[in-house]
Amino acid sequence: MKKISCILIIIILLSLLIGCNAKQKFEEKIAEKIIEQAVGDADIDLDGDEVTIKTEEGDVTFGSTEWPDSELSGKIPKFKKGNIVSVMNSEAYLLVIIEDVKLNDFMDYYEEIKGEFTQESYETKSEDTISYMGRNEDGISIIASYSTGDSTASISASTQE
Numbered sequence: 801m802k803k804i805s806c807i808l809i810i811i812i813l814l815s816l817l818i819g820c821n822a823k824q825k826f827e828e829k830i831a832e833k834i835i836e837q838a839v840g841d842a843d844i845d846l847d848g849d850e851v852t853i854k855t856e857e858g859d860v861t862f863g864s865t866e867w868p869d870s871e872l873s874g875k876i877p878k879f880k881k882g883n884i885v886s887v888m889n890s891e892a893y894l895l896v897i898i899e900d901v902k903l904n905d906f907m908d909y910y911e912e913i914k915g916e917f918t919q920e921s922y923e924t925k926s927e928d929t930i931s932y933m934g935r936n937e938d939g940i941s942i943i944a945s946y947s948t949g950d951s952t953a954s955i956s957a958s959t960q961e
Contacts, residue, residue, distance in 0.1 A: 864887040865885060867879070867884065867887075868887055868894050872891065872894055876913070876955075877909065879896070879955055882951075884896060885897050885898065893958045893959075894955075894956065897953075898955070899950070899952050903946070903948065909953075909955075910944060910946075913932060914932055917932075917934030917936045917941070918936070920933075928947060928949050929948070930946045931944065932944050932945075940959060940960075943956045
């Protein structure tokens with residue numbers, strides 16, 4: 801859990817550093833050193849806005865604005881509406897943040913995952929948030945949430961550890 805917290809802090813720092821093109825190479829080297837010090841022995845690959853951190857425990861990629869192309873993402877339904885603004889993806893976990901999502905589009909996805917991820921399920925609907933959490937028979941867990949205030953959806957999935 802400590803490594804995940806460090807990685808999330810590093811993601812924020814890198815997002816700030818990578819945003820400017822003026823001193824990009826210099827900033828990339830600084831970002832690599834910061835990450836290496838925070839997570840230990842890691843190989844950092846900075847490719848435009850996408851960053852991959854490779855460690856003995858696995859790889860984590862973030863910064864993409866496309867639906868992830870991984871084994872895990874292939875095991876959950878793809879959300880095809882709205883604008884993906886952030887993706888964090890590893891072998892065991894993924895998180896996709898999508899803006900400009902219409903309520904009806906999210907509810908269609910909600911019903912689709914509700915039918916596929918029926919174990920240990922939990923759903924909640926309030927004035928400003930709609931969420932569903934469940935697990936399928938393969939041990940894949942999913943959480944899909946929608947904020948009615950800003951029309952933003954988040955989809956996360958993970959495998960059994």
